[in-house]
Amino acid sequence: MSEIRKHYFLDEYCIIATERSKRPSDFVSKKLEKSSVTDCVFCAGNEGKTPPATAVYKKGDILKDTKKELVEGWEVRCIPNLYPAVSNEFAKPVLSGWEVQEGFGFHEVIVESPTHGRTLSSFSDNEIELLMQVYRDRLYYYHSKKNIQYVSLFKNWGECAGASLEHIHSQLIALPILPPVLKREQAAIHAVDGCPYCHMIEKETKSERMVRENKDFVAIAPYASRYPFEVWILPKHHVNHLTNCTAEMLRSLGEMIRFVLLKYEDLLGFPSYNYMFYGIFGDDSYHLNMRCHPILSTPAGFEKNTDIYINTVTPEDAALYLKFE
């Protein structure tokens, strides 16, 4: 049996293919071998091997590298990407039949720990809370810059997720445009009464796709899950963007993210994973959400041809495995 599913307000489809249904143990992957830390540019002690840091979190202070002095003894370090996807110079769009816009923007790496070999699942309450604060600060910082419309904040963990360095880090890319996928979603949200995400939370927390809730957030396996064990984390009360979360909410969010990653490890070994944040700065009708999934298969011809994803684990089964404490 297979089912084509669609989120009731999003133009996103998936195919739930239970004929190929798998149990978590069919996906188990091994932990990556640790490479030598001496040549890792993200490790404490190697600060000079990266561009100077734009923000360094150290014992409650937010500092910056200068040409003369690199901050040592840090907890989280934000640095420009050495190989940026976009450039910091703004160029006006050139129209010539094809619309060309130069790759203006900012590309930053957030090094989440000075220590090689750490995983987010092993972070203490204070460490994960600090990381969420860094996320909020950096999103705010880039959204305050001229000509920036959207800041993509994401984490690629593990070889299969596109992480080129194993030292724990996230990335953000600030863009002069709102990505089409969010534009379409924004239009869909503006076209209905009330917030569809609030409605989804009300409905899904009573469904078999509910995974867990804590003080401020819920985790659900989305109805039209594109990937096995996909999880969406949403604030219970309407907030449009991570920059509008209180310190207490950030603590809850970090706790929920750590829970999901720990469950992935329990069920799947040490899978590669991606997570990314969705929010529209300045549009109160949007509802902040964070989406996370282990990388257990690679989108191939069919997915690229149709933008419809074949998923071999039903979200109902995924939730059952994920919520089991």
Ligand SMILES: [Zn+2]
């Ligand atoms: Zn390292």
Ligand SMILES: [Zn+2]
């Ligand atoms: Zn809402």
